[in-house]
Amino acid sequence: MVGPHLARHTTPQALHGTTLVVAVTGAQxxxxxxxEAASLCEQLNARLGxxxxxxxxxxxxxxxx
Numbered sequence: 001m002v003g004p005h006l007a008r009h010t011t012p013q014a015l016h017g018t019t020l021v022v023a024v025t026g027a028q029x030x031x032x033x034x035x036e037a038a039s040l041c042e043q044l045n046a047r048l049g050x051x052x053x054x055x056x057x058x059x060x061x062x063x064x065x
Contacts, residue, residue, distance in 0.1 A: 011061060018054035020044065023061035030058035 002010065009029045013021040020041075024030045033040065037056045044053040 013059065015053070016057075018051065019057050020053045020055075021057045021059060023059045025061060027060075030060075033058065 006029075009025040010033070011023045013023050015021070022033065024033065033056060040056065041053045045051065
């Protein structure tokens, strides 16, 4: 669903209710994804079913190489 560059900096971790928890490698990625949250939720719901994901939450992880 995301491009290879973004995929290197993000990992879906869990779905808690309707909140998708995404691990990111830094605050800039969380900030960038937060600004796109509505669009990302729409894209996820198109694949997973209506109202599966209503919000995103971010945690931090060590960068993958």
